[in-house]
Amino acid sequence: MLTHLESTDTLQSNDIKAKSFSLQALVEALKSQKTMPALEQIYDWLRRVDVTAAEIAPYIGFKEGNYWRHRVFRNDFVEMLVLCWRPGHRTPIHDHNGSHGGVRVLEGTLWETIFHYDAVKGLEYKTAREHTDGSVTGSDIPDIHQLGNPDVSEQNLVTIHVYAPPLGVLHTYKPGSVKIDLYVPDESESFT
Ligand SMILES: [Fe+2]
Numbered sequence: 001m002l003t004h005l006e007s008t009d010t011l012q013s014n015d016i017k018a019k020s021f022s023l024q025a026l027v028e029a030l031k032s033q034k035t036m037p038a039l040e041q042i043y044d045w046l047r048r049v050d051v052t053a054a055e056i057a058p059y060i061g062f063k064e065g066n067y068w069r070h071r072v073f074r075n076d077f078v079e080m081l082v083l084c085w086r087p088g089h090r091t092p093i094h095d096h097n098g099s100h101g102g103v104r105v106l107e108g109t110l111w112e113t114i115f116h117y118d119a120v121k122g123l124e125y126k127t128a129r130e131h132t133d134g135s136v137t138g139s140d141i142p143d144i145h146q147l148g149n150p151d152v153s154e155q156n157l158v159t160i161h162v163y164a165p166p167l168g169v170l171h172t173y174k175p176g177s178v179k180i181d182l183y184v185p186d187e188s189e190s191f192t
Contacts, residue, residue, distance in 0.1 A: 020050040027073050027080065036077045036164040039100045039140055046104040046136045046162060056106065062086055062156065067149075069186060072160075079166035085157040090148025092172040092183055093123065101163035102138035105131050108149060108157030112137065115144040115173065122178040144173055 026049045030037075037045075059070040059082035067089040072080040085108070093115060103110070110131040116124045123144070131137050139145060149157035172183040 020048050023049060023051045023055040023072075025049075030073055030078050030080060030162070031075065033075070033077045037162075039102065039138060039164075042100070042102040042162045042164065043136055043138060046102045046160065049104065049160070051106060051160070056082065056158070060084055060158065066186070067091070074166050076165070078162060078164040081161045081163075083157075083159045083161060085149035085159070087149050087153045087155065088151035089157075091146055093144060093146045093174065094170045094172050094183060095144045096139055096141070096163070097168060097170050098141060099163045099165055099167055100138070100140050101161060101167075102136055103131070103147070104136050104160045105133055106158040106160060107133060108155050109153050110135075110137075110157055110159060111148050111150050113146045115146075115175070117144055117173060117180075119178060122176050123173040125175065 026045055029045065059072060061068055061070065062084045064086065067083050067085040070082045070084070072082060074080075090111075093113075111128065112131065113128045114126045116126045118124060129137075147159075149155075167185060170183045170185065172181045173179075
């Protein structure tokens, strides 16, 4: 399922030397972190992880009305989530309030819309892009975006997210508005 493998020369971590590895191996690598992993490190992990259906099964679950966040692991430095989206499910327009993170598309099509915030003009549309099976994307700081499973996709979307530090209270935005609201991602369905 991996579509992009870099040379092992580019590996920054001593935790993982293999070209690809299991979800469990990635969780163990995250658990061993004593500092926040850099964004490039997170991208590298997400590109290399080779997730089997059996490994991901405990974190697959959909609900109507909104995407479902399943927490795989969290410590002070980093967290991993699996998000399950029905067609039409999408996040609010948000930033990450100081966290950086990567997203790996396991199944389906992810639409991402990116915005620019101007203190006078308010939130402005910047660009949009599509990510499909196997691709890795992410967000650096500053970043304002919206993620979703297109309502016309006719298929479910499953994504793996790694954030450092773990997400806390985020900011949400509205197009054309200077107003910024606070948003706490729904933790009620997390596994841990
Ligand atoms: Fe995000």
